Amino acid sequence: MQYQWYPGHMTKAKRQMQEDIKLVDLVIELVDARVPISSHNPDIDALCRQKARMVLLNKADLADEAKNQAWCDFYKNQGIFAVRLDARNRGGMKEVHRVIQDACKEKIERNLKRGILNRPVRAMVAGIPNVGKSTFINSFAGKACAKTGNKPGVTKGKQWIRLNKQVELLDTPGILWPKFEDQAIGKHLAYIGSIRDEIINREGLALELLKELLERYPQLLAGRFALLEPQTPLAAFEQIAQNRNCLKKGGGLDMDKAAGLLLEEFRSGKLGRITIEEPREQPAIAMDQ
Numbered sequence: 682m683q684y685q686w687y688p689g690h691m692t693k694a695k696r697q698m699q700e701d702i703k704l705v706d707l708v709i710e711l712v713d714a715r716v717p718i719s720s721h722n723p724d725i726d727a728l729c730r731q732k733a734r735m736v737l738l739n740k741a742d743l744a745d746e747a748k749n750q751a752w753c754d755f756y757k758n759q760g761i762f763a764v765r766l767d768a769r770n771r772g773g774m775k776e777v778h779r780v781i782q783d784a785c786k787e788k789i790e791r792n793l794k795r796g797i798l799n800r801p802v803r804a805m806v807a808g809i810p811n812v813g814k815s816t817f818i819n820s821f822a823g824k825a826c827a828k829t830g831n832k833p834g835v836t837k838g839k840q841w842i843r844l845n846k847q848v849e850l851l852d853t854p855g856i857l858w859p860k861f862e863d864q865a866i867g868k869h870l871a872y873i874g875s876i877r878d879e880i881i882n883r884e885g886l887a888l889e890l891l892k893e894l895l896e897r898y899p900q901l902l903a904g905r906f907a908l909l910e911p912q913t914p915l916a917a918f919e920q921i922a923q924n925r926n927c928l929k930k931g932g933g934l935d936m937d938k939a940a941g942l943l944l945e946e947f948r949s950g951k952l953g954r955i956t957i958e959e960p961r962e963q964p965a966i967a968m969d970q
Contacts, residue, residue, distance in 0.1 A: 695856050698728055704803060705851060706788050707733045707781065711808035711817060714744035714765060716958050717752050719869035722809050722856060729807075733784045734761055737777065739813040741765035743949075748956035755960035768817035777821065781848060801849045810855030811875045818842055818852055869957055874948055878941075887940035890947060891918055893957060901953040905946065918943075 702708070708729040713720040717738060736756055741749045749765045756763035762784045766773050782789070785802045792800050808814050822844050842850045855875075870876050871886050891914040894902050902908055906921045921927075922939035929935045946952045 695724065695728075698805070698807070698853055698856070701805060701851060701853070702728055702732065705732065705805040706785050706802050707735060707804040709735045709737060709781075709804050709806050709850075711737045711739045711768075711806070711812045711814050713812050713873050713875075714738040714741040714749055714752065715956050716869040716873060718958050719866040720809055720812055720873070720875065722807075724856070725807055729805075733788070735780060735784050735804075736761055736763045737768075737817065738763060738765040739768050739817065742767040742770075743954060745954050745956040748959060751960050766817070768813040768820055771820050771823065774821050778848065799846055801843070801845075801847050803849045803851065805851045805853060807853050808855060809870070809875050811873070812855065814852060814855065818850055821850070872944070872947065872957065874944075878944075883940040883944065884936050887943045888914055888918055890943065894947075894952075894955070897957070898953065898955055901955065905952050 922934040927935040927939040
C-alpha cells in the first residue's frame with residue numbers, strides 16, 4: 682500500500698516559508714514523540730540552514746516515557762535543543778521558554794553588545810500536519826490565537842503572535858514533502874493521522890499497525906482488547922472486531938469499523954503509551970545550524 686499526500690497548498694506554503702525564514706532567529710519544529718523521525722520533514726533542514734534549531738517532542742504524554750528520554754538524549758548528542766511536551770498542558774511551557782532563551786543565547790548577547798535592548802526572539806513554528814503546532818502556540822500564549830483542529834491542514838496561512846517582550850512566534854501551515862522515499866515513513870504518518878484517512882485503506886493500515894504493536898507492545902494489546910495467546914496480526918484483528926462487537930447487519934465482522942476503533946485508540950492514547958520509532962533504529966539527523 683502506498684502512503685502519500687501532498688495537496689497543492691503545501692507547495693505554496695513551502696515557498697512562503699522560504700521567504701519568512703529570513704525574518705526569524707529560531708526555528709521550532711514540532712515532531713510527534715511516537716514517531717520522531719517520520720514526523721520530521723527533511724525539507725525543513727534545507728529551509729533553515731544557519732538558523733538556531735529546537736525540536737519539541739509533542740504528544741510525549743502518549744509516548745513511551747523511557748523512549749521519550751532516549752530521544753531527548755539522541756537530540757542532545759547531536760547538539761539539538763529538545764523538549765518533550767504535551768502541547769495541551771501549559772505546565773511545560775516554562776521549560777520551552779527557558780530553552781528558547783538558551784537556543785538564542787548568542788543572538789541575544791550580540792544584540793546587547795550592539796546596544797539593541799528588548800528585541801524579542803522571533804521564532805518560526807514548523808512541522809507536518811496534525812502534529813499540534815496551533816495547540817502549542819495557544820498553550821504557550823495562554824489564549825486562543827491560532828486555529829486548532831483534529832484534522833491535518835487546519836492552518837492555511839502565516840500568523841505572527843507576540844507572546845511577550847521576549848518572544849514572537851510565526852505560525853506556519855503544516856507541510857509534508859512531495860515523495861516518501863521510504864514507505865514506512867508514510868505508514869507511520871498515517872498511523873498518527875497526518876495523512877487523511879479518507880485517502881488510505883484503513884483496514885490495511887490497521888493491520889500494519891497491529892503487526893508493529895504485536896512486536897513491540899503485545900501486553901498492552903492483550904490487556905486492552907482481551908486477546909488470547911500470541912497470534913497472527915490477522916487473527917488478532919478479527920478477535921478485536923469480535924470482542925468489540927464490530928459487526929455488520931448480517932452478522933459478519935465489520936473490519937472497517939474495527940480498523941477505525943484501533944486507530945482511534947492508538948491516536949488518543951487509550952491503548953497506552955506507545956513509541957513506534959527508537960533512536961537506535963535511525964540514522965543521524967542532518968540539522969544544519
